[in-house]
Amino acid sequence: MSGAGEAPVVRERALELLRGMLRIRQFEDRCAQLYGEQKIRGFLHLYNGQEAVATGVMECLGPEDSIVATYREHGHAIARGIPMTTLMAEMYGKREGVSRGRGGSMHLFDAATRFYGGNAIVAGGLPMAVGLALANRLARRSGIAVCFFGEGAAAEGEFHESLNLAALWHLPVLFVCENNLYAMGTALARSQATTDIAVRARTYTLEAQAVDGMDVLAVAAATRRAVASLRAGGGPVLLECRTYRFRAHSMFDAQLYREREEVEAWRERGPLISFTRRIKAAGLITEDDFQRLQAEAEAEVDAAVVFAESGEWEPVEDLGRFVYAETGA
Amino acid sequence: MNMIQALNSALDLMLERDSAVVVMGEDVGYYGGVFRVTDGLQRKYGEHRVLDTPIAEGGIVATAIGMAVNGLKPVAEVQFADYIYPAYDQIVSELARLRYRSAGEFTAPVTIRTPCGGGIRGGQTHSQSPEAIFAHVSGLKVVMPSNPCDAKGLLIAAIEAPDPVIFFEPKRLYNGPFDGDPDKPAVPWSTHPKGEVPDAYYRVPLGKAEVVRQGEQITLVTYGTMVHVCEAAARRLGLDAEIIDVRSMVPLDIETIAASVQRTGRCVVAHEATRFAGFGAELSASIQEHCFWSLEAPIQRVAGWDTPYPHAFEWEYFPGQVRVMRALEAAMEAQ
Numbered sequence: 241m242s243g244a245g246e247a248p249v250v251r252e253r254a255l256e257l258l259r260g261m262l263r264i265r266q267f268e269d270r271c272a273q274l275y276g277e278q279k280i281r282g283f284l285h286l287y288n289g290q291e292a293v294a295t296g297v298m299e300c301l302g303p304e305d306s307i308v309a310t311y312r313e314h315g316h317a318i319a320r321g322i323p324m325t326t327l328m329a330e331m332y333g334k335r336e337g338v339s340r341g342r343g344g345s346m347h348l349f350d351a352a353t354r355f356y357g358g359n360a361i362v363a364g365g366l367p368m369a370v371g372l373a374l375a376n377r378l379a380r381r382s383g384i385a386v387c388f389f390g391e392g393a394a395a396e397g398e399f400h401e402s403l404n405l406a407a408l409w410h411l412p413v414l415f416v417c418e419n420n421l422y423a424m425g426t427a428l429a430r431s432q433a434t435t436d437i438a439v440r441a442r443t444y445t446l447e448a449q450a451v452d453g454m455d456v457l458a459v460a461a462a463t464r465r466a467v468a469s470l471r472a473g474g475g476p477v478l479l480e481c482r483t484y485r486f487r488a489h490s491m492f493d494a495q496l497y498r499e500r501e502e503v504e505a506w507r508e509r510g511p512l513i514s515f516t517r518r519i520k521a522a523g524l525i526t527e528d529d530f531q532r533l534q535a536e537a538e539a540e541v542d543a544a545v546v547f548a549e550s551g552e553w554e555p556v557e558d559l560g561r562f563v564y565a566e567t568g569a
Numbered sequence: 570m571n572m573i574q575a576l577n578s579a580l581d582l583m584l585e586r587d588s589a590v591v592v593m594g595e596d597v598g599y600y601g602g603v604f605r606v607t608d609g610l611q612r613k614y615g616e617h618r619v620l621d622t623p624i625a626e627g628g629i630v631a632t633a634i635g636m637a638v639n640g641l642k643p644v645a646e647v648q649f650a651d652y653i654y655p656a657y658d659q660i661v662s663e664l665a666r667l668r669y670r671s672a673g674e675f676t677a678p679v680t681i682r683t684p685c686g687g688g689i690r691g692g693q694t695h696s697q698s699p700e701a702i703f704a705h706v707s708g709l710k711v712v713m714p715s716n717p718c719d720a721k722g723l724l725i726a727a728i729e730a731p732d733p734v735i736f737f738e739p740k741r742l743y744n745g746p747f748d749g750d751p752d753k754p755a756v757p758w759s760t761h762p763k764g765e766v767p768d769a770y771y772r773v774p775l776g777k778a779e780v781v782r783q784g785e786q787i788t789l790v791t792y793g794t795m796v797h798v799c800e801a802a803a804r805r806l807g808l809d810a811e812i813i814d815v816r817s818m819v820p821l822d823i824e825t826i827a828a829s830v831q832r833t834g835r836c837v838v839a840h841e842a843t844r845f846a847g848f849g850a851e852l853s854a855s856i857q858e859h860c861f862w863s864l865e866a867p868i869q870r871v872a873g874w875d876t877p878y879p880h881a882f883e884w885e886y887f888p889g890q891v892r893v894m895r896a897l898e899a900a901m902e903a904q
Binding site (some may be wrong): 398 | 595596603621623627628654695879880882885886
């Protein structure tokens with residue numbers, strides 16, 4: 241099983257991709273449950289349905305690459321390799337969390353994996369990705385910058401400024417638009433003149449391509465080509481991953497803007513269902529493999545919850561730290 | 570009515586009365602607004618009166634300016650005050666100055682509604698209170714109601730005002746008054762006298778503070794959510810405090826405030842926003858200028874910390890009753 245010019249899908253790779261998506265799904269489902277128990281509070285935006293995008297993209301990146309994500313970024317953080325334990329502790333707001341509990345769900349940061357944040361400001365991260373890439377270029381470092389954002393962000397000025405700058409300066413940025421069709425409750429066609437995001441990127445002379453965002457192999461294949469081009473000195477690339485979020489925008493959303501049938505239809509071709517069906521049919525994995533991965537992911541989430549539960553609160557007197565540098569004038 | 574219904578009623582009335590009024594913003598039409606403030610208005614008045622916009626705060630405000638200078642009265646919603654910064658350039662460089670720059674020939678009477686403040690675990694990017702950075706800009710009026718009754722009357726006055734108004738809505742107060750104690754069960758507005766909101770048209774004038782409690786010992790000057798926190802704190806200390814709801818930061822009703830402080834001789838200023846260069850600094854300076862010879866103690870300020878709003882420590886950051894009580898005690902002790 242393999243696509244043209246694509247890494248072959250052998251058993252190990254199939255298991256790895258499935259494991260990646262299952263880990264995200266299990267983490268998100270547990271977050272929803274913990275929200276109901278008021279262990280996680282505040283704003284929570286879950287990634288269910290979009291797992292193939294983060295999983296497929298991250299498979300093609302190296303430790304030298306930088307990631308900028310959105311407020312629906314648990315999946316990106318997990319796929320990037322940030323331990324679930326410290327992510328879950330951040331959901332709880334504990335000191336052991338990646339951002340010491342100061343950020344919560346929408347503000348995950350991790351220097352070790354070059355994860356430059358979840359960002360609750362729509363399109364707020366795109367310019368930063370341009371700067372990250374420019375710094376790499378000026379310092380002659382090999383890393384690329386990868387920026388995730390939703391289709392709603394394409395209406396913000398930062399989107400246009402960032403694409404123009406990245407193209408003008410020929411920077412190694414991979415823009416990954418996760419087009420899930422709804423900017424909160426407003427459908428794409430109701431709010432943007434061109435619903436084809438890739439077309440808009442091409443007007444800034446970016447290489448741009450629409451990809452089936454429910455298909456992890458398609459996402460990975462497109463990303464691998466883009467990354468190869470960027471590493472070879474090519475200009476910025478935009479991938480529009482056409483996907484769908486299965487859950488509500490946040491925990492306060494009655495979803496009156498879409499039909500139940502539409503959600504069901506997308507669930508039918510969900511990234512986990514379709515990929516599992518495909519690799520089983522190809523004889524790469526068995527139902528036992530699936531059950532084992534599922535159990536492992538569940539155990540990992542269980543351990544993360546135990547870690548978060550046993551964490552501590554940051555001492556209140558420390559909360560004034562990190563507003564300014566602690567050394568120097 | 571709760572504050573959401575009161576604001577909805579104001580918009581409904583103004584859309585009905587004045588064909589120049591247009592409501593616009595992210596998710597305000599089909600979706601009905603993230604907090605439901607614009608619920609049902611697009612169905613009632615049509616897509617040409619209640620416009621869904623893309624996520625583009627700069628563009629929303631900029632377009633509203635063009636509409637306003639050309640005869641309309643746009644009421645633009647910025648979904649959270651934390652999202653307003655992409656529009657800050659348009660607000661400061663264009664909206665606020667158009668009248669001055671054109672020597673009075675043009676003006677843009679835009680109303681920008683935006684939910685502000687903490688108390689719903691919004692963390693760093695859904696909790697801010699940026700009123701001071703707008704109050705600092707000449708040419709803008711800045712308003713923040715503390716209850717449904719004022720919210721409706723002030724919004725109508727804002728829409729009818731000939732100048733641009735930034736209208737902050739303390740989101741923690743949308744569904745009920747809140748005295749700063751998150752562990753207490755939520756109370757609906759139906760239990761509060763200011764939850765009684767007339768269905769009909771009425772205005773609460775911009776630039777008029779309200780004495781919400783008369784008292785003799787000390788003056789508490791505050792606005793938004795903190796009005797209710799201050800009432801509870803003064804009650805807990807058994808102080809006969811005069812509590813003033815500023816309601817309108819610009820124009821500021823310094824006469825009402827100064828008259829009170831001249832009588833009590835003591836003053837505490839309280840708001841939820843960060844302290845340094847916050848609106849409390851303007852209040853404190855203005856009060857001092859008007860009341861220096863009547864003051865018996867330094868003016869105390871109660872405010873949020875000078876940090877971003879920390880996710881897990883919302884109630885430590887939030888200046889609750891205890892912090893207000895401490896400031897009241899300090900102002901009462903000093904000779």
